[in-house]
Amino acid sequence: MTSSNAQAGSATKTPLPTIFAFGTVGLPLAGILLIFVVYLPRFYVGLGISFILVGLAIPFVRLIDVLFDPLIALVMDRTKTPVGRYRPWLLLGAPIAMLGVYNVLMPPPHPAVTYLIVWLVVSYAGLSMLNLAVAAWVAVLAKTYDERSRLFGWTQAMAVIGSISLLLLPKLTHNKVSAGLASSMPIITLILVTALPLAVVICTVFTPERIAPTPRRPQFRFRDYWGAISRPSILRITLADFMLTLGPGTTGPLYVFFFHDAKGFTIPDVSLLLISYIGAGVAGAPFWARVAHRVGKHRTVQIACVSYAISQTILMAIPRVWPGYTFAQALPTIVGMFAVGFVASAFLLLIRAMVADVADEVKLEQNRDLTGLLYSMVTTTTKIGATIILVAVFPVLQLVGYNGKEGAINTPHAIFGLEMCYLFAPIILVFGGGAALIGYSLDARRHGAIRAALAEREAEVSIAAAEESLVGTPQRV
Secondary structure (H helix, E strand, C coil): CCHHHHHHHHHCCCCHHHHHHHHCCHHHHHHHHHHHHHHHHHHHHHCCCCHHHHHHHHHHHHHHHHHHHHHHHHHHCCCCECCECCHHHHHHHHHHHHHHHHHHHCCCCCCCHHHHHHHHHHHHHHHHHHHHHHHHHHHHHCCCHHHHHHHHHHHHHHHHHHHHHHHCHHHHCCCCCCCCCHHHHHHHHHHHHHHHHHHHHHHHHHCCCCCCCCCCCCCCCHHHHHHHHCCHHHHHHHHHHHHHHHHHHHHCCCHHHHHHHHCCCCHHHHHHHHHHHHHHHHHHHHHHHHHHHHHCHHHHHHHHHHHHHHHHHHHHHCCCCCCCCCHHHHHHHHHHHHHHHHHHHHHHHHHHHHHHHHHHHHHHHHCCCCHHHHHHHHHHHHHHHHHHHHHHHHHHHHHCCCCCCCCCCCCHHHHHHHHHHHHHHHHHHHHHHHHHCCCCCCCHHHHHHHHHHHHHHHHHHHHHHHHHHHHCCCCCC
16 A cells, blocks of 8 residues: 555544444344344244244245335435434434334233234334444445445444343343343343434434535436446345345354254353354454455455355364253354354455445446445345245244244254254355355455545535535625
């Protein structure tokens, strides 16, 4: 890096206090995601709803949820208020998400499947507003190719803290509160619905938001949208994101079942074991951001795909533990989980950072800011991937006779079916995600030229606006 480039990079670096304020929203959002993805299916199966119904209800809601992001993005990209474009969506999404999360996690004693569907729809509507606004805000907060990797790395590391805080509850409460226990849901619900509004307030008050000036109010047309979402770069990113969601995501709904029944860990220890996987992101996210600085984001994703296959294979080969196991006996699994989590932390942060780069490319070519729409593409594929996972996996568990209720005794045949569901899909799908980025061309050099052209145009627009303001000012006599 030349001295001039170094100075430019330093000048565009987002201050750490701003990053910390912006990243606060990720703490409760990560906690909610953890509960919904890992523990919610098991929670409702334990309440008496069958695997088949849970496996159909949650994907059904996710399919409805798929429609939220593009619709919200279309309005978000046209939002213009005195407090910014993305800030109002955080303030609107928070109470909706709080209402939905509270009712999902605090159901009546014997809820019907329709109850789960209704309140999941409300939850995901609010969460869509929050997640999409946060993701799109990054493109405004961080302008350069490398700075976006840095910002996503820091905020993802902060989100990890939110998840780990919930997973540490067994240790902090002497096993009285654990995310895997139905009796702990009331206290967990209280934590989440209290932390979310506090985080949103901190983020919206202390995070700056400057939208680049435009020469006129944008008139959005269908061909503009189609031109943005059909470009090869965003199609590659969308396909990669879909496959990388399906891969590691396959293990999420099965996690508690697998490590409890197939690997032999107690329910509180299953939650603690997840700390090594999620906590690895604290070290992994900044590491992969630095690798991306050296070799590029898309190549870094491909390196992480190969590393994931290796680490996942090693984890699966580690023997199970037996009742009365010691820490030394559990240590190989802990290390294996850390390795898989360290590698998997690359996928989300780098894909999201790449979308921001494409948004700049679209902005330069079309002179329209479609950041929200482009982010809705990858958030939508993430939701579709999560839907396919549940539709494919949960009915298989039902067919092999696996019983997911607390305290159930399963046959060796059922355990083997569980293991097969957990083993094969992730590696194949992750390789597909890496392959989707072969030929991707929007690298640091290309993005630097795009940002320079955008900066020049923004300066011209600002000068023209200033001159127009002076001409329109009445002269005093």
